[in-house]
């Protein structure tokens with residue numbers, strides 16, 4: 730068994746081995762080789778259409794690679810019953826309460842949907858005393874927090890997020906980034922996060938991968954060696970090293986976008 734295969738059987742590990750994906754005649758992704766150890770916060774950045782969402786869907790098991798293999802926990806990913814998923818739109822059920830949405834996710838995951846467990850998950854994302862409200866009675870930022878709580882209800886070490894904060898105003902977005910950073914540190918989940926924002930990538934990621942224009946391949950694979958806890962968000966963003974990392978990622982994104990033009 731290779732070291733990549735050994736890493737892949739550890740819960741929360743992801744391996745992509747020679748992965749390519751085509752839609753008809755269009756090669757959207759690949760080849761990509763990537764090993765993500767458990768607990769890593771990997772951010773995928775790149776120009777529109779470079780294949781970020783396709784890579785995420787391959788890891789979620791919604792797409793099968795045209796070539797190569799994807800493994801999560803050493804197995805082919807299982808669509809539907811696999812990782813916790815968060816999308817750009819919260820996709821909550823409007824006929825259910827906030828707590829009802831989280832309870833449904835717990836039941837779907839085969840876990841007891843007790844009031845205590847629902848409150849605990851809502852508390853994790855900073856939501857208190859809104860469990861009895863309808864989803865349309867809370868703000869867009871709060872709805873996205875519910876979507877994250879629902880994803881955390883899934884008993885799986887993987888959390889996959891596709892531009893979850895893109896539709897939010899700047900201040901709400903920053904607050905959710907801070908909370909997600911803390912949630913990921915507290916839960917130890919492996920996160921894969923897709924974004925267009927270089928700042929968001931460097932703030933959230935413990936590793937940032939910049940993709941080339943279609944087909945998406947790895948142009949830059951950068952470890953973000955910033956403290957994961959114990960430093961306030963404003964302080965972190967003010968560090969010279971934060972600015973240096975942001976400049977490095979930004980330059981790679983611009984170079985790749987220019988190549989696409």
Ligand SMILES: Nc1ncnc2c1ncn2[C@@H]1O[C@H](COP(=O)(O)OP(=O)(O)OP(=O)(O)O)[C@@H](O)[C@H]1O
Pocket residue numbers: 752755757775776777778779780781782783784943
């Ligand atoms: N279901 C599909 N059928 C055909 N082509 C597709 C399909 N989904 C995506 N594509 C194409 O594959 C390429 C990669 O798309 P993908 O959505 O993965 O990129 P992306 O980097 O996430 O883009 P964006 O940042 O705009 O969301 C694009 O050229 C897109 O048009």
